[in-house]
Each structure stands twice: as structure tokens, then as C-alpha cells.
Amino acid sequence: MAPLDTRTQLLDAAERLFAERGFRGTSVRAITDLAGANLAAVGYHFGSKAELLSAVVRRVIEPITAAQLAGLERLGSEPTISELVEAFAGPLFDEMRADTSRLIVRIFGDPSEEMRDWTGSAEEQVRDRYRAAFARALPDLPAEELWFRMRGILAVAAVDRVDRHNQPCTPNPTEPARRWAVTFLAAAMSAPPTG
Amino acid sequence: MAPLDTRTQLLDAAERLFAERGFRGTSVRAITDLAGANLAAVGYHFGSKAELLSAVVRRVIEPITAAQLAGLERLGSEPTISELVEAFAGPLFDEMRADTSRLIVRIFGDPSEEMRDWTGSAEEQVRDRYRAAFARALPDLPAEELWFRMRGILAVAAVDRVDRHNQPCTPNPTEPARRWAVTFLAAAMSAPPTG
DNA sequence: CCTTCCATCATACGATCGTTTGAATCAAAC
DNA sequence: GTTTGATTCAAACGATCGTATGATGGAAGG
Structure with missing residues (x-):
């Protein structure tokens, strides 16, 4: 086994267990057992359990921000609100x-430092570029209300995903929820300013 | 000190610490220390740490569902979408x-059993009555998309509260966010069905 | 005074936690 | 064949966890 194999399997196991049981609810031993690795492997490859979490979060965030940026660049210079919503929210479903x-909702609800030191510039860049695009499409909306x-x-995308995942029996197809979300959110974004 | 005093102070301390550090991140010792009580007081008054969480959640949920029900009964027989949104979402801010x-977001993100056995019939009743009221106001919307x-x-109400609370420096006044939410959500609810 | 009952107390139990350590293993370089 | 450096291993460390136990306090009822 190449050294990267153990590292990757630790990331896979940690991603799954952190999402299921939370950071504090997941022991390093549970991660290394699921990964088929030794207990000390986490310390060797990542330094600590908290740094393993950072690596997991960076890995799951990256394809999302990449798809959001690609979707924005695919749009023309004067996109509609619905197109912007689709490009921004679509990757959150896909x-x-x-x-x-x-996992993201759990991190969002945890104010402790170890859960926040992973934040990179990628999602800030995505946020700022979409904010500019929405501001052009909604020139009358104050910046604070736009944000x-x-x-x-x-919120709608993340909570819907988690809540459908909470229901144990239903098949929970993503596709209708995705289209409902675009309808719902495009109408919401198009509302006139509160004023 | 009357016996109910220790019980109430345990509830207060647990509510605060569970929200700050999560269920697993809060030790029984931290709760009893903050409450000025003995370590064994949790076991004596509530049976276990998990049952203390249930008591905390029931206590914080109750005034919200009561206000939501009162707001619905205050509306006429043919309320507007905006009035329904205000009555449903307003108590989530107030x-x-x-x-x-x-605390609620953290519980929402935790699928473990101990976090879910508090669910009472109060919020189900609120949910069903508002669902019926929205269905009357939006007769063309399929039940699944309405839900x-x-x-x-x-999602919008809870995530906004938590996110504004995450920002350390700003004063984070609730009032504009509450009005923005009603504008945003009334437009979203009024959207035609996705079809 | 004595009993009863509720509440609180100090203390301890077994379990599990994250991390560290030093030896063992192994392929590649020389 | 030997050295080297990276990786994995079993084992142990001190700390903290939730819970249980039996003693103590103290007011109410007889």
C-alpha cells in the first residue's frame, strides 16, 4: 500500500463518521478501525484529530465551489435571477x-475554534463573485438584504438535504427537491426590497 | 433553596452550555458547576444527561409553538400568504x-436517537395546522412541494439567527432580519407550482 | 425525641478519550 | 549487504467522561 492509500482511507472514514456522529462523537479509534489503519496513523498523517477534520472539510468543499464558479462563468453577461439561483444552488444538490x-450543518452550528480554522479563500471568492452578479441583476436591493x-x-439547500436524509424510509430523490428549490428561491430573490 | 431551584438552575445551565458546546461537548460536571449544584444532581433530578437534554429542548420549544398557534388563531379565515408567513416565522425570531x-440546529444535524426522543406532539400540531392553512391559501400547490x-x-429563520450569532463584532439586531425574512419567504411561498 | 423523606454531598467505578512513544517493517539507494 | 528514510505497529500515558453509591443534612409528622 502506498502511503497515500492510508491517508485517503482515513479521509474517507473520517468524512463518513464525522457526518454520522459529529466530530466529538467520533473517536480516533473508530476512524482508524473503519479505515483499516493503526490508531497512530491519524497523528502521523494529519497531526491531530482536529487537523484531520480540516482536511476532510477542505476536500468536500472543493468540488462544490469549483462547480459554482464554473456555473457562473457559463452564464452570459446578463443572467436572469433564476439562472443565478440555479448556478449557485444547483451544485449544493449535485x-x-x-x-x-x-457535516456542514454540524460545523455551522458549532462555534468552537477547531471547527472553523479550515475556512479557505475558495468559498469567499465564490460568495463575492455571486454577490456581485446578484447585485447587478437586483440593482435596487441593498447590500445587506442581498446578503x-x-x-x-x-440555508434552504442544506437544510433540505439533511432533512430528507433524516427520513429513514423514503427513497428521497434529489431531483424534485432541486427543482422546487430553484422555483422557491428564484421567487424569493426576485422579491422587491423590504424598504 | 427549594428543590425546584436546583432543577431550574440545572436546566438554565444545560440550555446555555448545550447551545454553546453541543451535547457531547458539554460535560455533566460543567453543567453542575455552572448551576452551583453537586455532580450527582443531574442523575437525581433528571435520571441521565440525555433526559436533561430532553427537558431542556421541551422547555425552549414550548413558547415558540404556543406563539405560532396563537398567531394563527389571531388571523382571519382567509389570511394572506404574507400574514401566514409572519405568524409562522415571526415567533422563530421573537x-x-x-x-x-x-441548539436546535445542532440537534437537527444529529441523527442519534438520544437527540430525537424529545419530539412531542406540540410542534406536529403546529405544523399540521399551518400546513392546512397554507394549503387553503395555495390551492394549486401539491402537498409535497408545500411541505x-x-x-x-x-431553514431560513434558524440559519439566519445562528449565522448572525456567529459574527462576533456586529450588534446583530433581530428586527431588520425579521422583516427581510417575511419579504423573502412570502415571495417564495407565493411562487407558482414547479409543475 | 424519633422517624421519615427528600435533597445534597463527597467519592469512587469502569470506560473511553486523544496523544505519544519506541520498536518493527519494508522498499529503495548505494 | 547495508544503510536510510518513510510508514506502520502494539502499548501505554494521563485525563476526562457518565453514572452509581452510601453517607449526611435538615425539615415535617408522629
């Missing part, structure tokens, strides 16, 4: 597994 | 402290 949404609405997009 | 939103949208209301 590029993200349901348990990954749960409130963009957080609303993230 | 009756809920920001750290309580965090998706109602979860969107909860």
Missing part, C-alpha cells in the same frame, strides 16, 4: 452527498 | 434566543 450536507437572501439560498 | 437557534416550502421557512 456535488454534495446528503451526509456531507449534514441575507444569499444566506437563505444556502 | 420567542427564540440566538443561542437557542444554535418543502414550509421547511424552507424554518
